Amino acid sequence: MKKITYIGLGLLMLSMGSCKKYLSQVPDDVITVDKIFASRTNTESFLANVYHSLPNELRQRYTGQDDSGPWTASSDEAKYTWDFNYSNNMNTSTWKKTDGSVETYWNNYYKAIRNASFFIQNIDSANPMELTTDNKRIYKAEARGLRALYYFFLLRTYGPVPLIGDKVLDINAPVSDLRLPRATFDQGIDYVVSELDAVYQDVPATTTAREQGRITKGICKAYKAEALLLKASPLFNGNTDFASLKNNDGTNLISQSFDVTKWATAAAAAKAFLDEFVPGTYNLYTVSDPDPFMAAYESCRDVVTTDWNKEWIFARSVSVNYTQYDRTPKHVGAPYNDQGYQGAGSLGATQTMVDAYAMANGLDITDPKSGYVATGFTDFQAPFDFKLRTTFNAWVNREPRFYVGITYNNSLWLNQLNGSEIVTNFFYNGNSGRSQSTSDVSPTGYCVRKNVVLDGGDRGALLLRLANIYLDYAEALNESAPGSADILKYVNLIRARAGVPQYGTGTGSLPVPANQVAMRLAIQKERRVELAFENVRYFDTRRWKMAENTDGGAFYGMDMSKSDNTFYNKTLLETRVFRKERDYLFPIPYNEVLKNNNMVQNPGW
Secondary structure, three states: OOEEEOOOOOOOEOOOOOHHHHOOEOOOOEEEHHHHOOOHHHHHHHHHHHHOOOOOHHHOOOOOHHHOOOOOOOOOOEEEOOOOOOHHHHHOOOOOOOOHHHHHHHHHHHHHHHHHHHHHHHHHHOOOOOOOHHHHHHHHHHHHHHHHHHHHHHHHHHOOOOOOOOOOOOOOOOHHHHOOOOOOHHHHHHHHHHHHHHHHOOOOOOOOHHHOOOOOHHHHHHHHHHHHHHHHOOOOEOOHHHOOOEOOOOOEOOEOOOOOHHHHHHHHHHHHHHHHHOOOOOOOOOOOOOOHHHHHHHHHHHHHHOOOOOOEEEEEEEEOOOHHHHHOOOOOOOOHHHOHHHOOOOEEEOHHHHHHOOEOOOOOOOOOOOOOOOOOEEEEOOOOOOOOEEEEHHHOOEOHHHHHHEEOOOEEOOOOOOOOOOEEOOOOOOOOOOOOOOOOOOOOOOEEOOOOOOOOOOEEEEEEEHHHHHHHHHHHHHHHOOOOHHHHHHHHHHHHHOOOOOEOOOOOOEOOOOOHHHHHHHHHHHHHHHOOOOOOHHHHHHHOOOHHHHOOEEEEEOOOOOOOHHHHOOEEEEEEOOOOOOOOOOOOOHHHHHHOOOOOOOOOO
16 A cells, blocks of 8 residues: 655645635644545645645745745845844855755745645546545646646746656656756746646636635736746846856756747736736725825735735735734833734834835935925824824825835834834834844834734735736836836826826826836836835846846945934945845755756856
């Protein structure tokens, strides 16, 4: 009787009617093949195991737990105080190809791919008394869709990777059969797209509330658009900096010739998603309020905190949540529920990110007409507050998304318990300053505020929402058909929801960007702010081939050594290092290169 020892995480018991049960119980990790597919419970449990490898980005404090990434603090958005967080290695370019954090995603996603392929190969033989033909068809498609997503996650992290296809590699096979070369990047994306197209045919358009987090038609089309956008982007579309990245037979693994039709294909994929699913299946999330600024603030705040609202396309269900602790300042002296294990505030926003938010009039703070004032103080009532507070002028009259994203000095905290009035003070001797802790403290004088909720318990870990696809479409269309009316339409839909003046229309409208280059910059700025702290910026700056400029050099924050108004002087936080040749991609884990003479390494590693 053949036994299967699960690759990766142990078998997770579930009722397929509830993704919460998918992720809640762990039985023995050894079971016979015939027993897996003899019962509905075991079959569904195996599929749950495949789902469990989806990344839980709410656990980024400990990089790699539940496949969480270093993405937020390894971008120009933020920094962790804690030295153990792997993002600090990446930001100084001291990370190595032998590091365990480098191989985590490679190992875990390939294990998930193997488990998915094993399921796909065996589900048709499942007990017909337990599972109907339709059950088998849909379950097989879900596993196939997950396998495609795991390849996509590998591709965006490591670049070109080996494609195993439907095979389940036998570890007892001759070594020569296991030494697979890397497929080209375009072949990898084409495989992901073809798999998602096939899966689309067999999965439902929607799920019930109890089944949220399972593969649907919308997820297939949305990730198809994401994959094609990546393929079209400068890092992988005619990037001669990667001319040396070749297989042993001389095959270039990255396209060496720019192809504008890749952008057109990406635009068409995004438009196909929008035409089929919007409005209806998915809509931009909005909150009604008689004050338009408050409506915008609440909409942009709640879109990421309200689980499974109609803007969410995909998320990992019922996931352990560390964001409450990481993003809540220390607040010494406040009621216990607002500090201690719920508050460290060790994920700080960089000054670079703070300065990226526009003023309320939609203009950049560098624009002389914006009204931005870099010194002094004003009595100002923030949208999350109930009264005026003395506020540093640099933080006065900013756009609503600034107040969603940033906790700044002397701001009212989000969560007020027991009738308290908790105000964050980052001064050295303040309730969240460095005199209170050397580790549970912001490194920058700001905390990331976005995606903090009152209850820090398990919740959905958002992976993709409709705003991503709107901006994907606008970007791809600007690169393939500059001047198309849809470019402004979809950028302005995002800005209107955010309470920011639109381009060329509406009250206080801004001039329409003059040409393709200006529009490209506008779209990049919009993505940066709208999708801030959602694990998008890291991949955006890399696929745009600008990370050498955005992620290296001097980074600033407030002067947290001070307990007077000199705190507000911008102070050098660190000088980051980004090595152009190598830091755009993760290295292939060193052990993989050692044991596979067909596995070529990424440039610079």
